[in-house]
Amino acid sequence: MRTAICLFTRDLRVHDNPVLQHAARADRVVPLFVLDEAVLRRSAPNRTAFLLDCLRDLRGSLRALDAGLVLRAGAPATEVARLVEEVGASEVHVAADVSAYAQVRENNLRQALTDCALLVHDAVVTAHPPGHLVPSGKDHFAVFTPYFRRWSATPLRPIAAMPEALRTPRLRTGKLPTREELCPGELSPKLPPGGETAGRDLVRRWYAEGVADYGDLDGATSRLSPYLHFGCVSPIELIDQAGDAEPERAFVRQLAWRDFHHQVLAARPTAGHRDYRPRGSRWREDPEAFQAWREGRTGIPIVDAGMRQLATEGWMHNRTRMITASFLTKTLHLDWRLGAQHFLNLLVDGDIANNNMNWQWMAGTGTDTRPNRVLNPCRQAQRYDPEGTYIRRHLPELADLPTRALHDPNRMEPEQRVARGYPPPIVDVTEANAHSRTAR
Numbered sequence: 239m240r241t242a243i244c245l246f247t248r249d250l251r252v253h254d255n256p257v258l259q260h261a262a263r264a265d266r267v268v269p270l271f272v273l274d275e276a277v278l279r280r281s282a283p284n285r286t287a288f289l290l291d292c293l294r295d296l297r298g299s300l301r302a303l304d305a306g307l308v309l310r311a312g313a314p315a316t317e318v319a320r321l322v323e324e325v326g327a328s329e330v331h332v333a334a335d336v337s338a339y340a341q342v343r344e345n346n347l348r349q350a351l352t353d354c355a356l357l358v359h360d361a362v363v364t365a366h367p368p369g370h371l372v373p374s375g376k377d378h379f380a381v382f383t384p385y386f387r388r389w390s391a392t393p394l395r396p397i398a399a400m401p402e403a404l405r406t407p408r409l410r411t412g413k414l415p416t417r418e419e420l421c422p423g424e425l426s427p428k429l430p431p432g433g434e435t436a437g438r439d440l441v442r443r444w445y446a447e448g449v450a451d452y453g454d455l456d457g458a459t460s461r462l463s464p465y466l467h468f469g470c471v472s473p474i475e476l477i478d479q480a481g482d483a484e485p486e487r488a489f490v491r492q493l494a495w496r497d498f499h500h501q502v503l504a505a506r507p508t509a510g511h512r513d514y515r516p517r518g519s520r521w522r523e524d525p526e527a528f529q530a531w532r533e534g535r536t537g538i539p540i541v542d543a544g545m546r547q548l549a550t551e552g553w554m555h556n557r558t559r560m561i562t563a564s565f566l567t568k569t570l571h572l573d574w575r576l577g578a579q580h581f582l583n584l585l586v587d588g589d590i591a592n593n594n595m596n597w598q599w600m601a602g603t604g605t606d607t608r609p610n611r612v613l614n615p616c617r618q619a620q621r622y623d624p625e626g627t628y629i630r631r632h633l634p635e636l637a638d639l640p641t642r643a644l645h646d647p648n649r650m651e652p653e654q655r656v657a658r659g660y661p662p663p664i665v666d667v668t669e670a671n672a673h674s675r676t677a678r
């Protein structure tokens with residue numbers, strides 16, 4: 239009798255999951271999730287709350303397939319090896335992943351499983367597997383446009399059928415710990431619910447109603463990033479369901495950006511913390527400016543609005559992620575790692591590939607072909623939040639001010655500022671950005 243372990247990592251779904259599909263071909267399958275101490279130590283309350291929602295939901299979906307989700311806590315290699323012994327498994331199935339940690343985890347599993355096969359499945363976390371699309375003689379694409387051309391022209395793997403039922407041995411499944419037990423600390427007040435059920439609902443609503451309005455700060459975005467990060471929705475299903483109209487195409491292009499950053503990190507795992515393209519050490523130290531940025535009290539409304547959205551929702555719009563990151567690294571000249579870590583402390587979609595590679599892009603140490611470009615927050619606000627709707631939503635203390643004062647702090651009267659308890663700008667943006675010929 240063949241027994242397989244289906245080791246879930248960040249593929250927390252039963253639909254279009256090749257890991258589950260292949261494991262289910264054995265006579266018996268044991269769905270397993272390991273609460274990995276090393277990951278949880280670096281996680282954040284918002285993401286842990288979302289993860290627990292995902293696990294609750296996955297448990298429910300597996301129950302409907304006559305199976306339980308076995309939970310263990312500790313180091314994955316040790317826990318998996320122990321379970322292999324306990325159930326007499328001959329194979330362990332797991333999704334390929336990209337970060338340095340994920341690569342070490344896979345190696346540790348390989349070493350721990352001596353009499354048991356480790357089957358690593360591609361195209362579970364991303365649509366196209368990192369390393370499959372490469373320019374000749376290189377191990378990854380460093381420029382998005384040619385990558386996207388190849389990405390779009392390459393057929394996707396077929397959608398994996400969900401098993402109709404699973405045959406599992408009788409086992410102690412283990413209780414889900416509370417969020418406070420796993421990762422104490424304050425939660426952002428407006429977090430989305432986690433899990434495949436909520437993710438699939440969101441996808442349905444997005445394609446039915448949202449995508450037509452897909453746009454920048456004044457439009458809609460899918461808010462699918464945390465569901466993609468935890469694998470509650472499959473990128474391949476998302477692409478498969480997209481239509482041919484422009485908004486859908488623009489949306490699918492963003493999914494290609496996601497794959498792009500994943501393939502860069504897979505090839506250069508150290509880029510999670512080291513400059514992808516070192517440009518010399520030019521970072522200042524300014525703990526007060528960093529603190530003002532974190533708190534959303536820089537006196538630049540569009541920057542502060544973004545930072546307040548992050549604190550309240552554990553999520554920030556892509557445009558303000560770009561503006562706040564450019565402001566920290568190119569205007570204040572603070573190290574991108576500080577900003578990336580602060581984002582990871584709060585983002586419910588916090589992801590080393592997407593977060594740290596985008597931070598490097600904005601800091602000019604990553605894959606941007608124009609590393610000197612600087613975003614001027616005032617001009618960005620005028621262009622992308624022309625009515626000041628976004629700023630007013632996240633900075634209610636400024637809601638009654640005229641839009642021009644929201645776009646440009648120099649046009650805010652000192653009395654207006656004082657009456658609202660809003661700080662003066664910590665830096666003169668025009669002067670600070672003056673060196674850059676590419677300020678936008």
Ligand SMILES: Cc1cc2nc3c(=O)[nH]c(=O)nc-3n(C[C@H](O)[C@H](O)[C@H](O)COP(=O)(O)OP(=O)(O)OC[C@H]3O[C@@H](n4cnc5c(N)ncnc54)[C@H](O)[C@@H]3O)c2cc1C
Nearest residue numbers: 459460461462463492496556559563587588589592593596
């Ligand atoms: C400094 C900075 C940090 C970021 N940190 C993260 C992060 O930790 N996790 C994360 O998922 N994204 C991150 N992004 C990318 C992007 O901002 C978010 O994916 C997006 O805002 C999520 O909202 P959405 O799901 O509504 O996006 P949509 O616009 O609806 O896009 C759909 C999906 O495409 C992917 N995507 C969109 N834009 C990008 C992009 N620029 N790079 C890579 N993938 C993208 C995401 O998976 C997203 O869910 C970061 C961007 C910047 C500039």
